[in-house]
Amino acid sequence: MEADASEPKPRAPLQGLSAPALGQAEQIALGVSAVWLLLVLAFWLFMPAGDGSLSSVILTLVGVALPLVLIWVAALAARTARAMRAEAQELRATIEAMRATLASRPAAPAELEKKLDEVAKTAETAIATFTSHRDRSATVPSADRKAALVAPKPTAPEEAQPALALGTPSEALADPVSVSDFVRAMNFPDNAEDKEGFRALRRALEDRTMAKLIRAAQDVLNLLAQDGIYMDDLAPEHARPELWRRFAQGERGREVAAVGGVRDRSSLALTAGRLRTDTIFRDAAHHFLRQFDRTFTDFERNASDQEVIGLADTRTARAFMLLGRAAGIFG
Template identity: 60%
Template sequence: MPEPHDSPNGGAAETGARFSRVEAVAAALSVIWVVAVAAYLLAGPGEGGTLDLVMTLVMVFLPIALIWIGVTTLRSVQDLRAEAARLQASVETMRAAWVQSQVQPSVEQKLQEIERAAKTAETVLATFTSRRDASLVQASADRKAALVVPSRVGVGEDQPALALGTPAEDLRAPLSVAEFIRALQFPENPDDRDGFRALRLALEDRTVAKLIRAAQDVLTLLAQEGIYMDDLKPERARPELWRSFAQGERGRAISGLGGIRDRSSLALTAGRMREDPIFRDAAHHFLRTFDKTFTEFEKNASDAELVDLADTRTARAFMLFGRVAGVFE
């Protein structure tokens, strides 16, 4: 992209060329006029008084003066145009710099906050020990499992068994609905202890951990485009639509789930999916993982819990990618 001052200089050079041509024409007209007047005087009678001499001088020099006054005026007009072009270029440059200074810090600040939150999460997970939370061993209605626990016929190869052959996962309390929803919202800030606790518990569940990691991947990729789930305000869908989706319904019958209407976010996401295969693969993996996990969650969730889940950052990302991928068409 050329510098703003290049264009005015180029215009000034072109204007100088036009001035040379104009001055040449003016000089030629002046010479022609002088020759014509001289020829007239030489061909005419030789006698005449002072008045005739004055009139002759006026007749000779007045048209020439008018010609050069016009040339000077034209030069001034062209100079004013060149100056206006330079000022316009300077204004556009300052406006672009101002817009960049207003937008860039906001984007960088959000990226830094996400990075700090991710580092804090890694620190919490790295320091996790075998100590169990007291709330996990207390019987309560709030401890309703988020996902249907599958029946186990035997111990799989990738599941470590204890002394009596019981898989380690069987001794861990199932992830509750409240913890599942809180984990899908992700921590609000580095000081959000409840958010990090729910995230740690969710990552201990292999099924939910797949969804958490898939969601984290797409949220990070969306942040690179300046798209943040907190900025999106989706239209609320009825719990019946979410249940229909969990039971396999697709297309226009569940179009109400695609509540994201922000055209800028939809356009940026669609463009990135077309151009970036990594972004596209991450999006499709996230949609498949959300579909599979939500199908299990819906079996144990109440209508109010479905509404709460729909307001999480993960669910908003699903609505956004679902609309772009045509899930609701």
């Protein structure tokens, strides 16, 4: 298969590491070493000779060599820090290029899911290097297997219609996603080592309704990150569970305005401005708000108050609060 001409060309890895052989730190270290050796030479020329014992010779050598060792340890540490900064700048430039590519050419849902699977497999491989036991959490059912979303009941015409002999779809045979897995998936994995987060995310992606919300949330989180808005930096005011339930049941206005608990002025101003000027961002935000509203309505019917609070504290819910308040849906 020929490569797509529109794909961005891969960047040369770690170009920033091509630093000169002698940087500023090494030059300073050479100068200080030379000054130190001159001082030692002057000391030997103008000071009276010692007793010549073995202990005196050892102390003299240690006194001469130890400062030189410390000088070059500091120089090597500075060189390593310079190389790490160059690597960080190269990685940051690569990430910005990827973000720009995704913003100009949104990936298809199948491509996004494939990328998530690849990241999950990479994380599991890294974790397997340090562990030798099986992941029993993926095979042994947990104590809490309550379904996160209530399956809709079939209508009367569908019940009367005879079943076709085409086999049973795989999702009909799969166990429903539990509340704990759904809430964990809505928060997304914390890092590449978050094994439970990736497991819950894969389970949620098997459900069509949850998968739509996850992809919509991923889109808006990536777009918000372009403006330096990250959900971990927000500190929303927590609304009572009954207010979330009233919102899920269709109530709007000032009575349930506390649901939009994000009140960070700079983040709200940036988000509101981008909603007015960026059509791609506005479409992605409205799509995400609709998906969250529909999914949360189903989730609320089967969730306890504590589970509602847990969902409200996820990164996905914080994005909903931020975008909802910037869009004016909380009155």
